[in-house]
Amino acid sequence: MKRGKWSELKPFLSVVIVVVTLFSLVFFKMEIRRIGYSVLKLAREERRLRDQQRQQLVQLAKILRPEHVQSIAQSRLTLKRAESGQIIQMTNQGIALKQ
Amino acid sequence: MKSRIIIVFILLSVLWGALLTRTAFLQILPNERLESLRKKQFETVVTLRSRRGDVFDRHGHELAISTASHSLFADPKLLEAPLKTARLLAKELKLPYRPLADRLRHRKNRFTWIQRHLNGATKERIERLKIRGLGFVEESKRTYPNEKLLAHVLGFVGSEGEGLEGLEARYNDQLQINKKKVSIQRDARGRPLIVGGQLFTEAPDGADVHLTIDRELQFILEQELKLAVDQHQADSAVGVILNAQTSEVLAMANAPSFNPNKHGEFIQERRRNRAVTDAFEPGSTMKTFVVAGALARGLVEPNTKFDCEDGTFRIGKQIIREADEQHRFKKLTVSEILSYSSNIGATKIAFKLDSRNLFATLSQFGFGERTGIDLPGEAKGIMLPLPWRDHLLSNISFGHGISVTPLQIANAYAAIANGGWLKRPFIVSRIQDYDTGEETRFEPKTMRRVLLPEAASRLKLILSAATSAEATGWNARVVGFPVAGKTGTAQKVKPSGGYYTNAYISSFAGFLPVNDPKFVIYIAVDNPKKSYYGSQVAAPVFSRIASFAVRQAGLSPVMITAEDLVPQSDRPFRFTDLDTEGLAIARKRAAIGPLKQADVGGVRDAVVGAANGVLINDVIPDLTGLSLREVVRRMRGTGLLIQTRGQGFVRHSYPAAGTPMSGPQTLTVFLEPDSRNE
Numbered sequence: 001m002k003r004g005k006w007s008e009l010k011p012f013l014s015v016v017i018v019v020v021t022l023f024s025l026v027f028f029k030m031e032i033r034r035i036g037y038s039v040l041k042l043a044r045e046e047r048r049l050r051d052q053q054r055q056q057l058v059q060l061a062k063i064l065r066p067e068h069v070q071s072i073a074q075s076r077l078t079l080k081r082a083e084s085g086q087i088i089q090m091t092n093q094g095i096a097l098k099q
Numbered sequence: 100m101k102s103r104i105i106i107v108f109i110l111l112s113v114l115w116g117a118l119l120t121r122t123a124f125l126q127i128l129p130n131e132r133l134e135s136l137r138k139k140q141f142e143t144v145v146t147l148r149s150r151r152g153d154v155f156d157r158h159g160h161e162l163a164i165s166t167a168s169h170s171l172f173a174d175p176k177l178l179e180a181p182l183k184t185a186r187l188l189a190k191e192l193k194l195p196y197r198p199l200a201d202r203l204r205h206r207k208n209r210f211t212w213i214q215r216h217l218n219g220a221t222k223e224r225i226e227r228l229k230i231r232g233l234g235f236v237e238e239s240k241r242t243y244p245n246e247k248l249l250a251h252v253l254g255f256v257g258s259e260g261e262g263l264e265g266l267e268a269r270y271n272d273q274l275q276i277n278k279k280k281v282s283i284q285r286d287a288r289g290r291p292l293i294v295g296g297q298l299f300t301e302a303p304d305g306a307d308v309h310l311t312i313d314r315e316l317q318f319i320l321e322q323e324l325k326l327a328v329d330q331h332q333a334d335s336a337v338g339v340i341l342n343a344q345t346s347e348v349l350a351m352a353n354a355p356s357f358n359p360n361k362h363g364e365f366i367q368e369r370r371r372n373r374a375v376t377d378a379f380e381p382g383s384t385m386k387t388f389v390v391a392g393a394l395a396r397g398l399v400e401p402n403t404k405f406d407c408e409d410g411t412f413r414i415g416k417q418i419i420r421e422a423d424e425q426h427r428f429k430k431l432t433v434s435e436i437l438s439y440s441s442n443i444g445a446t447k448i449a450f451k452l453d454s455r456n457l458f459a460t461l462s463q464f465g466f467g468e469r470t471g472i473d474l475p476g477e478a479k480g481i482m483l484p485l486p487w488r489d490h491l492l493s494n495i496s497f498g499h500g501i502s503v504t505p506l507q508i509a510n511a512y513a514a515i516a517n518g519g520w521l522k523r524p525f526i527v528s529r530i531q532d533y534d535t536g537e538e539t540r541f542e543p544k545t546m547r548r549v550l551l552p553e554a555a556s557r558l559k560l561i562l563s564a565a566t567s568a569e570a571t572g573w574n575a576r577v578v579g580f581p582v583a584g585k586t587g588t589a590q591k592v593k594p595s596g597g598y599y600t601n602a603y604i605s606s607f608a609g610f611l612p613v614n615d616p617k618f619v620i621y622i623a624v625d626n627p628k629k630s631y632y633g634s635q636v637a638a639p640v641f642s643r644i645a646s647f648a649v650r651q652a653g654l655s656p657v658m659i660t661a662e663d664l665v666p667q668s669d670r671p672f673r674f675t676d677l678d679t680e681g682l683a684i685a686r687k688r689a690a691i692g693p694l695k696q697a698d699v700g701g702v703r704d705a706v707v708g709a710a711n712g713v714l715i716n717d718v719i720p721d722l723t724g725l726s727l728r729e730v731v732r733r734m735r736g737t738g739l740l741i742q743t744r745g746q747g748f749v750r751h752s753y754p755a756a757g758t759p760m761s762g763p764q765t766l767t768v769f770l771e772p773d774s775r776n777e
Contacts, residue, residue, distance in 0.1 A: 036292055051167040051219060061161040061244035066318040089579070089650060097579050097656055 143285040151239055151260060152274040152305035152533060154253060156314040157349075161244055163253055163267070165260075165305075168240035169222040170215040176206050177232030184230050188213060191224060215258070216240045241267075247356040249317055251372035252310075252474065252526065255359040264362075264370060266308065266526070269475045273530050274305045304533040311347035311528045316340060319647045324354035324622070327640045331605075331627035337373045338623070338640075339509040340648065343616035345543035346513050346522035348472070349648075351375075351506075375472060378480040378502035379623075382589030382633070383422065383571075384608045385498035386445040387562065388511065390433055392460030393452045394554045401434045401561050405447040412443040417490050419443055422497075422588055422632075434561045437585060438570035442497040449496035454487040457495065463549045464511040465521055466503050472524045473541075478504050498589055509621035512608045515558050516583070516616035519550035559583050563613045574638035575607055577646045579656025583616075584609020584641065586633030591626060602626045605636035611645050612657055618648045721756035722749045722768060730768055739766045747772035 062068065073079040089097045125133065154163035171192075178184050185200035192214050202211050215238065217225075222235055241256045254265020262271035284292045324336040340350040351374045357365035371377065393399040410427035412419040421428070421442050428441050436444030449457055461467065467482035481502040487495065494500035506524060514521040523544040530539045550558070562583035566572035571586045587606035590598040606623040610616045622637040622644070630636060722730050726748055734741060742765055753767045 033292070037290065040290060047167075048219065054164065054166045055218065057161065058164050058166055058242050058244055061164065064160075065245040065248065066315065067246065067248065087646075087650075089656070 138282070141284055142282050143289060143291065144280055144282050146280050149276040150304040150533075151241065151256070152307045154266065154274075154308045154310065156310055156312045156317075157528065158314065159309075160314045162249060162310065162312070162314070164242050164244060165239050166242060168216040168218065168238050169235045170238050171213040171217055171222075171225060172234055172236060173203060173211050173213055174232045174234070175203050175208050175211065178203055179231060181206075184233070187228055187230070188225070191228075192217075192221070243359045245314070246358050246360060248314070248321065249312060249352070250356050250359045251353045251370065251374070252312070252351050253359060254475075255362040264475070265372065266310075266474065269473060270308050270527065270530070274308060276303055276305050307531045307533055308527055309529045309531065311342070311349065311526055312351070313349045313651075315651060316644075316648060317350040317352060320350040320644055321352040321354065321356060323640050323644050324352055324624075325356075327622075327624050327627075327636065328354045331624060331629045331636050333627040333636075334625045335373070336622070336624045336640075337377075337505050338644070339374050339505050339619075339621045340644070341509050341513050341524060341619040343513055343516040343610050343619045346510055346524040347528070347543065348524055348526040349618070351526070372474065372476070374505045375470075375474050375477045376504075378478045378504050379604055380499050380501065380589045380592055381503050381508055381623075382498040382587035382604065382606060383440045383442075383445075384508055384585050384587035384606055384621075384633075385501065385503075386437055386440065386496065387515070387558070387585050387608075388460055388464055388466075389445050389449050389452065389457060389496045390437060390561065391464070391515065391550060391554070391558055392457055393433070393448050394557055395460070395550055396452070396456060398451050399433050399448060401557055402432045404430045404432050405436065405444050407431050407436075407441050407443045407447070410443070412446060414446075414489050414493055417493075419446055419493055434564050437561055438565045438567065438572075440565075440571045440586060445496040446493040449492050450489070454485060454492045457492065458482070458485050458487070461495075461501070463521070463547065464514060465507055465546070466501065466511070470504075470506055470510050470524050471546075472506060473527055477506075480504055480507060498587060505621050505623055508606075508608050509619050512584075512610055512621065513619040514549050515555055515562070516610040516619055517555075518552045519548055519555040521546045521549045559613050559616075562609070566609070571632075571634045572607065572609065572638055574634055575609055575641045575645070577611060577642055577649060580611050580645070580649050580654070581613040581657065582609055582611045582642075582645065583613045584638075586638055587623075588631060588633045603631040605631055605633040607633050607637035607641040609641060609645075611649065612654065614657055617652060617654065618645060620645055620648070719752060719754050719756050719758045719766065722752055723756070725749050727768070727770060734766065739764060741765075742767045743770060744768070745770040 074081075085098055087098070150167075151165040153161060153165065156162055171188075173184070175181060181203040182200055185196060185203050188194065189196040189199050194214065199213070202208075205211075213233070217235075225233065226235075239260050241260065243250070243253060243255075252265055254267040254269075255263055256267050257263045260275065262268040262274065267274065286292055320338045320340060324338050327333065328336050336354045338350070338352050339348070341347065342349055351372070353371075353373050355369060357369050362370065390399070394401075407421075407428035407430065409429060410421050410424070419442055422440060426439065426441070428435075428439060428444070431439065431441055431444050433444075433448065435441075436448065452460070461482060467480055469477045469479045471477075483491065483500070491500050510521070510524050513524075523546055525541055525543070527541055529541060531537070560583075562585060563581050564570060565585055566575050566582045572582070572584050575584050575586075576582050585608055587604070587608070589604045589606070590600075591602040591604060593599055604623055604625055605627055606621070608619075608621045610619040620641050622640045624636045624640070627636045720733070722733070725733065727743060730741065730749060744767060747770045750769050750771045752769065754764075
């Protein structure tokens with residue numbers, strides 16, 4: 001490129017660089033803002049899921065509570081509470097003991 | 100012209116200069132009014148939510164959980180159609196229409212709760228209605244998934260989430276982090292903005308509290324107490340189970356119980372944890388400590404005899420009698436005094452010990468002072484200061500004239516069980532920070548030595564005799580495990596003074612197995628109507644709970660009598676009980692080796708155990724390769740007479756394996772030395 005032409009382009013390039021820099025700054029600012037909103041949305045979603053998971057934890061704990069298990073065993077499986085003499089305990093020596 | 104231009108230029112310059120100065124004034128110099136305006140426009144204050152910590156049992160089962168909930172409120176002034184809104188909400192939330200409509204019609208009122216603690220799904224349904232004037236506030240909801248289980252120990256929280264009773268109140272500071280408010284920048288729509296890479300949405304959660312409680316043991320204790328109350332038409336019952344070596348609380352229950360999820364529906368009286376808050380006269384369970392004091396000072400030996408005065412003993416103007424007026428003991432040893440629960444015998448030992456020493460002994464065992472357990476509202480009981488008159492000394496020797504809490508008695512028995520150390524009972528094993536994982540552990544704490552090991556051992560033997568046949572604690576025995584303990588039957592004290600003639604507190608305090616104590620259990624039943632002796636009311640409850648505890652802990656029996664073994668006639672399963680297919684498979688397998696679960700298919704699983712164990716007696720089992728000792732053990736109880744030929748290991752038998760057995764017969768086993776060893 002001729003020296004004269006390059007000199008003619010210099011002011012134009014300077015303006016272009018300034019404009020591009022300004023646009024880039026604005027673009028990055030907007031990107032930060034956009035990502036910020038995405039993070040906020042994801043944080044809210046995570047919170048919702050965590051709440052949901054804890055709700056399910058409560059449900060599971062309620063289902064597994066001993067009283068509930070016993071009532072299911074007695075009402076649906078028609079099991080009865082073992083009384084004295086009905087429990088047989090096997091010892092380590094293979095001996096059957098009446099409890 | 101030029102001068103005009105200059106004037107305009109100067110004017111414009113002045114104007115611009117003024118504007119710049121004003122801008123600099125606004126931007127650079129501090130201005131409170133402008134600062135507050137800026138904050139109002141660009142900043143918002145957010146209350147960071149913090150979850151209350153959970154409570155777990157020793158195996159990690161949830162006992163109290165906090166979840167986020169949404170509380171619905173209305174601003175009646177903003178509602179466009181209050182009656183229509185009331186109708187919609189009543190339908191959606193299943194609320195009565197009329198009271199809701201009345202509340203929403205009051206336009207002067209700017210805030211009213213519609214319903215608190217709604218779940219996320221309900222919130223979304225209501226939001227879809229898009230009614231102006233309704234709003235939600237996020238709150239924390241405490242749930243006790245096991246409902247009544249451990250209610251008295253856990254306590255409950257108030258409507259604002261603060262612990263009001265029990266552990267919830269005691270550990271409120273650890274469970275609950277105070278709400279934090281932060282000021283953050285917001286956009287035009289009020290959404291928070293990330294500033295400096297930080298987005299504040301949540302504060303650290305409260306710490307999780309892990310208890311020493313065993314949920315299964317707690318359940319059994321509560322069930323048995325409830326059964327005892329129902330069965331004996333009692334007013335209430337209380338029970339405590341401690342680890343005999345560390346005094347950690349494994350279970351603590353009161354009957355009747357309450358549901359902490361609906362604590363407002365129960366009266367305060369029912370929500371009290373009587374195991375720590377109530378002191379009462381314990382009765383004969385105190386005789387143990389009279390004997391402990393006398394043994395520790397070498398004043399008596401287990402076989403030292405005392406004259407029990409044929410059932411009547413006069414102290415001044417008062418006459419002391421045995422609990423059962425039909426009991427008229429003459430001479431009893433110290434061991435027998437506890438076994439038969441003689442009031443006069445205990446009085447005689449107390450006189451030998453004297454009031455000063457008995458006071459010191461009881462103080463050493465922790466009576467008259469709080470145990471220091473980490474539960475709120477603990478009572479210290481009542482032990483009158485010295486001097487004691489003879490009559491009071493006598494009364495205290497058999498558990499009257501002194502008030503103690505169930506926990507104090509259980510802990511004092513734990514001191515005997517562990518060889519003489521009084522330890523501080525505790526119920527929280529660790530507190531864990533949910534976010535950082537940091538733990539604060541609580542270890543057993545020894546308070547003081549109250550008995551020398553030799554005295555503790557002798558006292559354990561005396562107490563184990565108190566649960567032998569003919570002793571008052573016979574109903575507390577557990578098959579296979581020696582139990583040490585003492586019954587108690589105390590007349591109830593009238594609030595106005597004196598005693599009720601027909602109201603008692605029946606109790607049993609003990610521990611097992613005596614040779615290596617694992618559990619200390621105390622049971623007290625308040626005012627049983629059908630029968631009232633501790634031996635009839637509390638001891639059987641102790642036995643059932645202790646039996647479960649040792650089975651759950653997988654302890655092996657140490658004391659087996661012939662009566663405890665399952666007799667032949669009680670065998671639960673026989674091959675003849677099986678269906679044809681199962682019988683064929685079982686016989687075939689028995690001939691060639693032990694059954695495996697997979698081989699029996701649809702046959703009851705239980706048959707596998709029967710076919711593999713000593714319960715086989717319908718066919719000759721395969722004994723090949725067994726030693727003579729193993730053959731004898733395996734065939735024990737089958738009724739077969741075993742003859743041997745040779746030495747070493749079984750090569751074959753006659754009748755052969757798989758042959759049906761028909762009544763008593765002889766089984767000949769042919770033994771040969773093991774060729775592998777040659």
